[in-house]
Amino acid sequence: xxxAHFERLSALDTxxxxxxxxxxxxxxxxxxxxxxxxxxxxxxxxxxxRIRRVIQVGLxxxxxxxxxxxYVPLFGSPVWVDDEHFNxxxxxxxxxxxxxxxxxxxxxxxxxxxxxxxxxGKPLWELWVVEGVEGNRVALITKAHHCxxxxxxxxxxxxxxxxxxxxxxxRLDNPPHWLPRPAPTPFELVLSEIGRRAxxxxxxxxxxxxxxxxxxxxxxxxxxxxxxxxEAVSAGLHPTSATPLNVPIGPHRRFDxxxxxxxxxxxxxxxxxxxxxxxxxxxxxxxxGRFLHARGLNLKGIDFRAMLxxxxxxxxxxxxxxxxxTMMVTPLPLDERAPRQRLQRVIDATGALKRSHQAxxxxxxxxxxxxxxxxxxxxxxxxxxxxxxxxxxxxNVPGPQFQSYFxxxxxxxxxxxxxxxxNQALGIALFSYNGRxxxxxxxxxxxxxxxxxxxxxxxxxxxLLRDAAAAISIGTATKxxxxxxxxxxxARGSFGASIxxxxxx
Numbered sequence: 001x002x003x004a005h006f007e008r009l010s011a012l013d014t015x016x017x018x019x020x021x022x023x024x025x026x027x028x029x030x031x032x033x034x035x036x037x038x039x040x041x042x043x044x045x046x047x048x049x050r051i052r053r054v055i056q057v058g059l060x061x062x063x064x065x066x067x068x069x070x071y072v073p074l075f076g077s078p079v080w081v082d083d084e085h086f087n088x089x090x091x092x093x094x095x096x097x098x099x100x101x102x103x104x105x106x107x108x109x110x111x112x113x114x115x116x117x118x119x120x121g122k123p124l125w126e127l128w129v130v131e132g133v134e135g136n137r138v139a140l141i142t143k144a145h146h147c148x149x150x151x152x153x154x155x156x157x158x159x160x161x162x163x164x165x166x167x168x169x170x171r172l173d174n175p176p177h178w179l180p181r182p183a184p185t186p187f188e189l190v191l192s193e194i195g196r197r198a199x200x201x202x203x204x205x206x207x208x209x210x211x212x213x214x215x216x217x218x219x220x221x222x223x224x225x226x227x228x229x230x231e232a233v234s235a236g237l238h239p240t241s242a243t244p245l246n247v248p249i250g251p252h253r254r255f256d257x258x259x260x261x262x263x264x265x266x267x268x269x270x271x272x273x274x275x276x277x278x279x280x281x282x283x284x285x286x287x288x289g290r291f292l293h294a295r296g297l298n299l300k301g302i303d304f305r306a307m308l309x310x311x312x313x314x315x316x317x318x319x320x321x322x323x324x325x326t327m328m329v330t331p332l333p334l335d336e337r338a339p340r341q342r343l344q345r346v347i348d349a350t351g352a353l354k355r356s357h358q359a360x361x362x363x364x365x366x367x368x369x370x371x372x373x374x375x376x377x378x379x380x381x382x383x384x385x386x387x388x389x390x391x392x393x394x395x396n397v398p399g400p401q402f403q404s405y406f407x408x409x410x411x412x413x414x415x416x417x418x419x420x421x422x423n424q425a426l427g428i429a430l431f432s433y434n435g436r437x438x439x440x441x442x443x444x445x446x447x448x449x450x451x452x453x454x455x456x457x458x459x460x461x462x463x464l465l466r467d468a469a470a471a472i473s474i475g476t477a478t479k480x481x482x483x484x485x486x487x488x489x490x491a492r493g494s495f496g497a498s499i500x501x502x503x504x505x
Contacts, residue, residue: 004182004183004184004185005081005182006080006081006183006192007079008078008079008196009079014078014147016146016147017069019422020117023249024419024420024422025114025117025118026147027118027146028144028149028417028418029114029143029417030414030415030431031110031139031257031417031440032139032141032142032415033137033139033411033414034137034140034410034412035136036409037136038166038409039138039406039407039409048092048094051092052088052092053172053173054172056175056176057172060176061160062160063082064080064123065091065148066082066083066086066123066178068080068121072190072193073189073190074190075190078147079184081184082180082181083122083180084183086123086178091123091127093126093129094128095129095130096132097109097133098132101134103134107256107257109141110255113128113141113143114143114442117251118145125142125143125144126142127142127143128143138409140406163405163406164402165405166405166408166410167408168407168408240304241303244297245292245426245447245448246391247423247425247444249420249422249423249444250444252446253420253443253445254442254445255441255442255443257438257455258439258441259413259438260438260439260462261436261437262436262437264462264466265437265462268466271470272340272465272468273343273344274346274347276396277350278346278347278350280394280396280430281346283461284332284392284394285332285336286457286464287457287460288334289335290457292334299335302334304332305329305330305332305389305392306330306391307327307389308328308329308330329390331349332346332349339461339467339468340468342465343465388423391424392428393418393424393427394428394430395416395429395430396432397416397429397432398432399414399431399432399433399434400434414431415431415438415439416430416431417440420443420444425443425448426441426447426451427441427443428441428442439458441454441455
């Protein structure tokens with residue numbers, strides 16, 4: 001006899017469902033570009049049957065993509081259950097760009113795809129295969145709800161489909177069949193929820209007992225958690241300056257991208273100090289300052305802040321689904337025009353952030369929500385939506401630093417996408433892969449018709465920071481730093497490098 005199966009969503013996963021509406025879409029995504037020949041059939045068209053089979057093999061390794069949402073009666077709590085009607089044909093889409101199939105058309109298509117909400121009655125993901133891309137390339141556009149995965153989790157997911165060699169998956173001729181486990185009845189869901197809530201006092205008593213066995217350590221941890229919650233709530237109560245980026249948004253999206261040489265970014269870090277994320281934030285601050293100044297915004301004394309998702313996954317959670325992140329907020333010096341001084345101000349700000357307990361406070365609120373009621377953490381997030389404690393989200397996810405392949409086709413580029421929140425018309429996501437740093441700019445269609453100018457400003461500001469770094473003598477000969485390019489440059493590298501770890505802010 002098969003037993004009913006379900007999994008409860010965490011407090012943070014539930015929040016991504018709660019805050020979604022017709023204008024605020026909570027899905028993450030990416031555009032990946034591949035050399036077309038290995039993906040084509042004898043007729044010269046994309047071989048969708050082979051792609052379907054390799055995805056079936058990959059889905060067997062990540063069953064969340066064959067699960068749908070269900071809700072506990074009376075309580076309304078969401079849970080994951082196996083989708084007994086799962087049909088890959090619904091989630092796998094196939095389109096072709098009209099000639100010439102240039103990047104402008106691909107960006108426009110991506111924006112249109114990301115402008116549509118996912119159907120909550122089905123597993124919350126889509127994968128679009130786009131042929132006819134200029135340069136004899138094929139694009140894969142992925143889209144998954146944020147309640148399923150975070151940025152680092154999506155990197156681990158890609159390992160189910162990608163390979164480190166061009167060898168083809170041997171199991172493609174006989175992909176595994178989907179055997180859904182029975183979904184629980186409404187009565188079973190209610191009974192389980194009542195039992196979970198009834199057991200919360202006992203869990204608190206056990207935690208108290210553990211604290212008594214090591215009171216010194218427990219008191220310090222409790223003190224740090226209280227300080228962290230105070231810092232997190234305090235940060236959420238102080239609004240930022242109003243900017244053209246912080247306006248009510250609609251459902252439609254624009255998408256643009258940029259590519260940089262990761263070695264050049266590291267060279268700037270080595271010469272001027274800080275981390276890769278510090279360099280990224282300094283470039284973002286410079287580009288936004290340039291962009292908003294051109295729009296007539298007075299930058300003097302502006303209080304502009306970025307929210308930085310930080311992964312808290314450990315080795316045991318590398319392949320787990322859901323979100324394992326906390327959030328930190330840091331100021332960005334948009335009013336500083338000197339590149340080196342701007343980077344130093346960013347380093348000072350992120351250094352103070354690391355010494356604070358802000359991330360611990362947000363993590364504590366999440367954990368309290370998980371162990372009690374998710375409405376507590378939802379209320380904290382909704383408070384942030386009303387008070388506007390940050391102007392923009394900037395997220396940087398590490399990927400493999402070696403060439404990866406999909407059905408033997410080398411992946412040449414991958415541009416990530418972070419969702420937009422209420423009254424935030426721009427989000428910036430970065431992904432490092434095979435010696436390159438890929439930027440994805442997601443924006444509201446109406447608020448940022450000139451999004452391409454921000455991408456250009458980002459390239460300009462990195463060049464200025466690179467030049468400032470090149471002028472610093474470090475006593476040893478160094479190779480000249482290279483300029484980031486908007487156009488596609490094939491990524492090169494050898495297999496054998498380890499997958500990069502997330503660099504904390």
